[in-house]
Amino acid sequence: xxxxxxxxxxxxxxxxxxxxxxxxxxxxxxxxxxxxxxxxxxxxxxxxxxxxxxxxxxxxxxxxxxxxxxxxxxxxxxxxxxxxxxxxxxxxxxxxxxxxxxxxxxxxxxxxxxxxxxxxxxxxxxxxxxxxxxxxxxxxxxxxxxxxxxxxxxxxxxxxxxxxxxxxxxxxxxxxxxxxxxxxxxxxxxxxxxxxxxxxxxxxxx
Amino acid sequence: xxxxxxxxxxxxxxxxxxxxxxxxxxxxxxxxxxxxxxxxxxxxxxxxxxxxxxxxxxxxxxxxxxxxxxxxxxxxxxxxxxxxxxxxxxxxxxxxxxxxxxxxxxxxxxxxxxxxxxxxxxxxxxxxxxxxxxxxxxxxxxxxxxxxxxxxxxxxxxxxxxxxxxxxxxxxxxxxxxxxxxxxxxxxxxxxxxxxxxxxxxxxxx
DNA sequence: TGCCGATTTGACCATCTGGTTGAAATTGCG
DNA sequence: CGCAATTTCAACCAGATGGTCAAATCGGCA
Numbered sequence: 090x091x092x093x094x095x096x097x098x099x100x101x102x103x104x105x106x107x108x109x110x111x112x113x114x115x116x117x118x119x120x121x122x123x124x125x126x127x128x129x130x131x132x133x134x135x136x137x138x139x140x141x142x143x144x145x146x147x148x149x150x151x152x153x154x155x156x157x158x159x160x161x162x163x164x165x166x167x168x169x170x171x172x173x174x175x176x177x178x179x180x181x182x183x184x185x186x187x188x189x190x191x192x193x194x195x196x197x198x199x200x201x202x203x204x205x206x207x208x209x210x211x212x213x214x215x216x217x218x219x220x221x222x223x224x225x226x227x228x229x230x231x232x233x234x235x236x237x238x239x240x241x242x243x244x245x246x247x248x249x250x251x252x253x254x255x256x257x258x259x260x261x262x263x264x265x266x267x268x269x270x271x272x273x274x275x276x277x278x279x280x281x282x283x284x285x286x287x288x289x290x291x292x293x294x295x
Numbered sequence: 296x297x298x299x300x301x302x303x304x305x306x307x308x309x310x311x312x313x314x315x316x317x318x319x320x321x322x323x324x325x326x327x328x329x330x331x332x333x334x335x336x337x338x339x340x341x342x343x344x345x346x347x348x349x350x351x352x353x354x355x356x357x358x359x360x361x362x363x364x365x366x367x368x369x370x371x372x373x374x375x376x377x378x379x380x381x382x383x384x385x386x387x388x389x390x391x392x393x394x395x396x397x398x399x400x401x402x403x404x405x406x407x408x409x410x411x412x413x414x415x416x417x418x419x420x421x422x423x424x425x426x427x428x429x430x431x432x433x434x435x436x437x438x439x440x441x442x443x444x445x446x447x448x449x450x451x452x453x454x455x456x457x458x459x460x461x462x463x464x465x466x467x468x469x470x471x472x473x474x475x476x477x478x479x480x481x482x483x484x485x486x487x488x489x490x491x492x493x494x495x496x497x498x499x500x501x
Numbered sequence: 502t503g504c505c506g507a508t509t510t511g512a513c514c515a516t517c518t519g520g521t522t523g524a525a526a527t528t529g530c531g
Numbered sequence: 532c533g534c535a536a537t538t539t540c541a542a543c544c545a546g547a548t549g550g551t552c553a554a555a556t557c558g559g560c561a
Binding site: 120121122123124125200203204206207208209210214217218221222225242244245247248249251252254255256258259260262263265266267269270271272280281283284287288291292294 | 326327328329330331406409410412413414415416420423424427428431448450451453454455457458460461462464465466468469471472473475476477478486487489490493494497498500
């Protein structure tokens with residue numbers, strides 16, 4: 090129940106184990122989904138016994154919740170960085186590259202998120218309707234302004250953002266399909282980086 | 296073991312029940328994933344008892360396999376219809392609209408497929424590397440020819456196809472997120488239809 | 502109508518799974 | 532070193548889950 094770490098926390102072991110558990114859980118949850126994952130599986134990957142793991146996180150849900158909680162911020166940061174005062178095309182293109190880079194570096198996080206959304210976002214719906222919608226609306230307003238000023242092509246701002254999400258996350262979430270179709274001798278993310286650069290430059294040109 | 300329907304199959308009841316089971320299983324599997332779904336759940340949705348359901352399909356895996364088997368064809372048909380002798384831009388745009396229409400009409404199938412890919416495609420990897428890759432390579436060659444002839448912009452054909460998949464499936468697989476962000480008073484698919492039309496026309500313009 | 506295979510089901514089973522417990526091992530610290 | 536707090540885990544538990552089976556019911560046809 091208690092989290093430990095009252096007064097002088099035995100931070101050494103606690104930090105290491107909590108980290109190991111979350112890393113293992115991310116690996117397992119992102120591959121098999123919440124219900125498809127078992128505590129034994131996670132404990133095994135984390136190198137702990139199941140009771141020991143439950144000593145740090147009280148339940149399977151608690152582990153999953155902790156992962157999801159950290160996720161949305163990581164997810165939104167690249168969009169937050171989109172600067173209304175910057176050059177429109179450059180800002181948007183930079184956002185595309187940042188998002189693709191995140192797909193490349195954190196595919197497990199991407200798949201965890203995808204799993205959650207696919208199942209109807211039961212645990213983060215409120216965050217979608219709140220935090221996410223607010224940020225997107227704010228940035229969409231910026232995009233609309235840029236469009237009105239003829240600095241980018243006139244496009245529905247929300248769908249422009251969706252297209253960035255769809256195209257970048259596809260390379261993380263559908264990685265196995267991309268690789269299966271491309272076959273050997275390809276670097277999917279490098280190729281995607283160039284392709285998406287071209288795509289959005291053509292799309293945004295006024 | 297036997298499929299029934301030897302000689303004069305009692306096709307009436309068999310057909311109805313198999314259909315009910317597959318429909319229910321699609322609904323449940325696409326929402327909760329394979330391991331996240333239970334036979335009781337599926338049987339309940341199908342309006343049958345669990346043993347009765349297992350009378351028609353020997354196991355949970357058998358039901359899932361049957362669904363996946365039918366899926367790939369439905370998935371590839373729109374791409375097959377891309378005509379090398381047609382007008383390049385018109386053919387590709389038509390493909391985009393067909394694919395989006397399928398996302399709209401068959402979101403459950405889309406999510407079932409997405410679930411499978413997300414988990415590493417353990418059950419359809421061979422189909423991806425075989426049937427799917429073959430078809431994509433064939434159509435990619437057509438796209439490359441069109442590009443070489445300057446009838447469309449020069450773009451990496453495989454990634455062009457990926458972009459169509461990513462953008463259309465996004466509206467099915469991430470439907471709840473799209474709706475959460477857009478809020479009330481939107482018709483996501485209608486807006487997507489117009490947006491993707493614009494996007495690909497600009498992208499493909501030589 | 503009565504027969505026979507097709508269909509349906511209640512009861513049951515072995516295994517898996519999330520979670521608990523109590524006691525032992527380890528650790529940090531005065 | 533000694534000891535209290537922290538950490539670890541073998542053994543266990545209750546409920547869920549995939550699957551089985553024998554018996555009951557149904558449906559069409561001779």
